[in-house]
Amino acid sequence: MKTQEFAKLLHQSIERGEYRETGKLPTEDELIATYGVTRYCVRGAVSQLVSLGELYPVQGSGMYVRESKREGCLSVNGVPGLTADFGEGRLRTEAKSIELIGATGDLAKRMKCAEGTEVYQLLRLRYVDEKPFDLEYSWYLKSIVRYMNREIAEGSIYRYLREDVGITIAFSDKIMRTEKLGAFDAELLGLPEGDPALIVEDDAYTSNCQLFNASKNLYDWTRAKFFTLSQIK
Amino acid sequence: MKTQEFAKLLHQSIERGEYRETGKLPTEDELIATYGVTRYCVRGAVSQLVSLGELYPVQGSGMYVRESKREGCLSVNGVPGLTADFGEGRLRTEAKSIELIGATGDLAKRMKCAEGTEVYQLLRLRYVDEKPFDLEYSWYLKSIVRYMNREIAEGSIYRYLREDVGITIAFSDKIMRTEKLGAFDAELLGLPEGDPALIVEDDAYTSNCQLFNASKNLYDWTRAKFFTLSQIK
DNA sequence: TAGTGGTCTAGACCACAAA
DNA sequence: TTGTGGTCTAGACCACTAT
Incomplete structure (x- = not known):
């Protein structure tokens, strides 16, 4: 369950506004080092948050926090x-x-x-x-x-x-x-x-x-x- | 691009009705052996078809072909x-x-x-x-x-x-x-x-x-x- | 050119289903 | 108990971005 846990952790960090300054997450390698998880785990967690519309990864650049228009909407998925x-x-x-x-x-x-x-x-x-x-x-x-x-x-x-x-x-x-x-x-x-x-x-x-x-x-x-x-x- | 290619291959096999008899795909290991792909590739391809509603995997049992109600509907995703x-x-x-x-x-x-x-x-x-x-x-x-x-x-x-x-x-x-x-x-x-x-x-x-x-x-x-x-x- | 995410390998072991 | 999908490891290398 590491991936789920890490997804939850990232989600909470984002909600707390932890990355508000830069608008982007630490790099994959930094996350791996900081939290002692593997690349597999990071990627699984990130892809979950991406499909929830919280993040978007740009190859070569970074993983950016999205502010989406979900407020006041019901979620279909x-x-x-x-x-x-x-x-x-x-x-x-x-x-x-x-x-x-x-x-x-x-x-x-x-x-x-x-x-x-x-x-x-x-x-x-x-x-x-x-x-x-x-x-x-x-x-x-x-x-x-x-x-x-x-x-x-x-x-x-x-x-x-x-x-x-x-x-x-x-x-x-x-x-x-x-x-x-x-x-x-x-x-x-x-x-x-x-x-x-x-x-x-x-x-x-x-x-x-x-x-x-x-x-x-x-x-x-x-x-x-x-x-x-x-x-x- | 192996994963994409393999997803396409699987999708076409399903559409051709290749698995209609059993209603399920070969096992992961069989797919790996038959097509010379890795587990990573199989899993990536399968998860794409799952999110399209073509397949559902049941742990311990197999990967089943779904007949969904998409006909006549526009796809949201x-x-x-x-x-x-x-x-x-x-x-x-x-x-x-x-x-x-x-x-x-x-x-x-x-x-x-x-x-x-x-x-x-x-x-x-x-x-x-x-x-x-x-x-x-x-x-x-x-x-x-x-x-x-x-x-x-x-x-x-x-x-x-x-x-x-x-x-x-x-x-x-x-x-x-x-x-x-x-x-x-x-x-x-x-x-x-x-x-x-x-x-x-x-x-x-x-x-x-x-x-x-x-x-x-x-x-x-x-x-x-x-x-x-x-x-x- | 260096940094970063994307894809892939080749395994190991776990959790659940069916017999 | 055996077969099956699910999770995970520890890397390697590729593709794209930014400088």
Whole structure:
């Protein structure tokens, strides 16, 4: 875990403003000497911070600290869930409904399971600063999630899964698009019917690549924006 | 360049369906032996395909080929520009205006240049299958781009930059959000005023990290959707 | 020409999955 | 227990930047 630790260390140093004067990190060789790590470790850590948009390396010149435009944006990549973006202080979740259903048709197909497989179906309304921010339709495979109730659904489901069930999400596919809000969804979000909704459809996989969670999120278009960095090789 | 070459080779093998029977790649050691490459090379290539969503490695088990839901989606990461997503066959670009202006106020700030710096300002309407798909407001630093005319603007600007000017884009920041279409933009896109627009604001950087291109794209919300994969470490 | 990041080698050992 | 991917070492050499 040296690489992860070192990535964290670098990240914290950057956040503390340690390199603000020069705008660049020490050289690879200096980092190797200072922290007693190997080149492999430095490169792994740096490439993580690069993909988070915190650093950009210029061959022959140095590794520069970036000030990106992430403030106020949700991150498309990285750790999923609003909790990661806002923390629990500004966030409140209302579970509108929790049902255990049998997957059929499109849902079974999307979740890659047999018809009739037990699935928890949730409808949650998430508030940021006490204003509706995101309406989430979501489905969880019971065989993986085991159990679901209001208390869990109104907390951070991913934290529950990680800490109590022992599942970690490894990656997720996302599709982003726009729809017009229907009457029901608009009412819940406190927006006029026909207003835009920023839609994110998310399929989440465990580390052995089993899909365990699908969701459709409708974000308040006046407040939600997403940041992502694309690197070209 | 061994890693890049090997990534390309693997990508093509996957696309040809070479591993369809088992659904998984040969083991690392087999790849090393078969292609005479090193573990370093294999791992580099694999991690590229993983971040494109083509593969997922499971420790202790193997590297599995994924069938993802990218079809019909634009890619958020990877090579920018509609040309990469649709090819030139289905795509047509109409340059509505090309002006050389002096950057002021917000534009100068966004492009991190002095007030009055020369900037090409473009308005382009891009058609896919002869229907308006994307209205693009974009700005290019003249000091980097050198020259711009209708012919270039109606082709692939990035290809012009790469092949004729010798600039390659290294990465770009993107912000995705939604707005309601104003009358002018709606008219050009052939949509009703007040309809949603899927907005992507893009800041593109050269490999020495100079911002050279900013743009605001308004996509036809009925047709555009974006795919991205998020990996959690 | 010196400094710096990028690529690569040839291994060793660890952690997890499947049998 | 064996096979597999993950992490790591300790270097060498290359490509690009800045002077």
